[in-house]
Amino acid sequence: MIRTKLCDLVGIEYPIFQGGMAWTATGDLAAAVSEAGGLGIIGSGQAPADWVRREIRKVKDTTAKPFGVNIMLMSPYVDEIMHVIVEERVPVITTGAGNPGKYVGMLKEIGTKVIPVVASVALARRLEKVGVDALIAEGMESGGHVGEISTLPLVPQIIDAVKIPVIAAGGIVDGRGLAAALALGAEGVQMGTRFMCADECTISPKVKEMILKAKDRDTAVTGHSTGHPVRCLENKFTREFSRMEREQVPAAELEKLGAGRLRLAMVEGDTENGSVMSGQVAGAVKKIEPAAEIIRDVMEGAERELKRLAQLISS
Numbered sequence: 001m002i003r004t005k006l007c008d009l010v011g012i013e014y015p016i017f018q019g020g021m022a023w024t025a026t027g028d029l030a031a032a033v034s035e036a037g038g039l040g041i042i043g044s045g046q047a048p049a050d051w052v053r054r055e056i057r058k059v060k061d062t063t064a065k066p067f068g069v070n071i072m073l074m075s076p077y078v079d080e081i082m083h084v085i086v087e088e089r090v091p092v093i094t095t096g097a098g099n100p101g102k103y104v105g106m107l108k109e110i111g112t113k114v115i116p117v118v119a120s121v122a123l124a125r126r127l128e129k130v131g132v133d134a135l136i137a138e139g140m141e142s143g144g145h146v147g148e149i150s151t152l153p154l155v156p157q158i159i160d161a162v163k164i165p166v167i168a169a170g171g172i173v174d175g176r177g178l179a180a181a182l183a184l185g186a187e188g189v190q191m192g193t194r195f196m197c198a199d200e201c202t203i204s205p206k207v208k209e210m211i212l213k214a215k216d217r218d219t220a221v222t223g224h225s226t227g228h229p230v231r232c233l234e235n236k237f238t239r240e241f242s243r244m245e246r247e248q249v250p251a252a253e254l255e256k257l258g259a260g261r262l263r264l265a266m267v268e269g270d271t272e273n274g275s276v277m278s279g280q281v282a283g284a285v286k287k288i289e290p291a292a293e294i295i296r297d298v299m300e301g302a303e304r305e306l307k308r309l310a311q312l313i314s315s
């Protein structure tokens, strides 16, 4: 049985967060992950506050266990969503794509744990100072909006820079990844791509199929020229976008071209023209299974690996 400080901090059995993926992590997935003993997280993305409230209620109707909401800080609805978080007394929030500093005080006042995703040591240091409860250090192996540093160099550098618990994200798909994250000093992991293939994940089956078929080199990062690099499975859309970036099409035009593409993939199932955000571990996702099975497999695998490693030590 593996338990870490993170389990006590947020009241979960297993140190596994499910990434709060936009247009992907609905209340259905979050409820299943939380009920199975991890932390399920609703991905609010650019959805309006009413949608977020509905998904929160869905989780509350399904499980009494803790859950979270991810707030994408580039969303135009951040302030309204923060109000919903406060009204609904959401136990945990994670944030992405920005600095949540100005909201921390108000959330801490109501006892919500604030756990931002960071991709650099500088932001980790700044956020520790404003009083966040923990940090998710996300390497550029992740799907979606990414930083510049890989998980292996990022996680220990952030751990050395702060005193609060750090959760590793990016490139983690099984028990070996959890064991490796614990070896780096992390208190747990966040996984996104593998949970996209959970039974309870409501995205289009076509996206799940594309992940199952993916190989190790099938993701690409586009959007460096817009300042918002995004990792997706390669398709017609990423190839067109990359070509336009090489031709130095202005950022504003590219941003317009990208609008609505994530929904197009995840909801409509258009895996050619949509943005199929996925991590580099897509090639390691082998089947569609219940969220509870994913958690069981990761925990069993980590325990097996840690025991094997302990045996390498000769006294």
Ligand code: TUI
Binding pocket: 022, 045, 072, 074, 095, 096, 097, 098, 099, 117, 118, 119, 123, 138, 143, 144, 145, 146, 147, 228, 230, 262, 277
């Ligand atoms: O946020 C994510 N992943 C995401 S957000 C998203 S929705 C989106 N769609 C189109 C374009 C952009 C986003 C899809 N995937 N992960 C957490 C994360 N945050 N990764 C990197 C960052 C980050 C980057 C820069 C956090 C802070 C930051 O700078 C803030 C500052 O003030 O220094």
